[in-house]
Amino acid sequence: MSLKYIVREGFTGIKRAKLAATTSIFSLFIAVLLLGILSRVGFNIYSQAMSIKDMIELEVFLFDVDERTTDQIRLQLQNEDLVEEITYISKDSASAVMKREFGSGAEELAELNFLPASFRLKVNTDAGADQVGNMASRLSNIRGVDEVEYNEALLRMMESNLNTFAILGGGLGILILLAALILVYNTIRLTIYAKRDLIRAMKLVGATNKFIRSPFIVEGLIQGMIAGSLAILSVFLIFEFAIPFYLADLGTLEWPFGRWYFLVGAMLLLSLMMGWWGSRWAARRFIKETYISSD
Structure with a gap:
């Protein structure tokens, strides 16, 4: 040919x-x-x-627990497949953030140190809204966790x-x-x-x-x-x-x-x-x- x-x-x-x-x-x-x-x-x-999705974080607020319980909670969070990064925010750090974001008018409230400690979680961006919601439900049932908050409406x-x-x-x-x-x-x-x-x-x-x-x-x-x-x-x-x-x-x-x-x-x-x-x-x-x- x-x-x-x-x-x-x-x-x-x-x-x-x-x-x-x-x-x-x-x-x-x-x-x-x-x-x-x-x-x-x-x-x-x-x-x-x-x-934008990468900016959505889960905030895991804790009761007033001791250091040992906090470490146990951290370990459970690390075992979650969807969690990519964990940041611990102590009560003092939360008060400092409040002062920085709300200015001098919040100094008196910050000194009361009433804000709870928390873990801030960065989640895998490939995770769906249902997966994140199911994980938030699981985390809220961990002993020592008060509540879990994130912008569910924006994610969905x-x-x-x-x-x-x-x-x-x-x-x-x-x-x-x-x-x-x-x-x-x-x-x-x-x-x-x-x-x-x-x-x-x-x-x-x-x-x-x-x-x-x-x-x-x-x-x-x-x-x-x-x-x-x-x-x-x-x-x-x-x-x-x-x-x-x-x-x-x-x-x-x-x-x-x-x-x-x-x-x-x-x-x-x-x-x-x-x-x-x-x-x-x-x-x-x-x-x-x-x-x-x-x-």
Whole structure:
């Protein structure tokens, strides 16, 4: 099988059905661009949510217990899988914090030393609201613990919003990909229809289905490469120039995982896969089942 022939025929197929190929490339471009934008914005929303979630702490207030009981409580807290960091705040430290936060007007109250000692817990950011709530219930039953407090409403609201965003974003992404895939499929189908007589002639002289399909698959890959490259360029222009210029207060959004090549590689790979999948789907079906078998 001549690689040069396959590649040449792949480009020829695009030239032969220019309008259909342009529509397919544009659809793939829009699909990959939207998914790239959605991914970058979604990553930043998730990062901000995790930063806020990291600030949510559990405050475990203690009764007036001795040092031995305090150490036992600390040990039980350390055995909790969700707890990542423990800070002990003594009664004197709590009074000092009260003075610092409320100013001179709270000095007399602080001197009464009525504030209880407590443990401040930093919880794993991957923990769900239900997990944190169950842990808070367990901790409140420890002997020597008065009560456990944390911002449950904020935690549940953030989790609900993130879940909603993930569902809507995932559903939108699937619809976009499906639409692009169908357009690639239809483009290759039109190209196969235009070459139906040549394909029948090739079959008569012994050409295999694999040999006949290869140029169409290359055509889909070329469409994917063009669409992916345009989408990547657009993402750079939008996030590195347009947003900082027109929405300066928003600033520059971070690249997923801190590096540009993760998103760029994913976008290009996705575009190539969509082009390959759509063209392979059409080529296998219409070469084998329709045009080759019919008179």
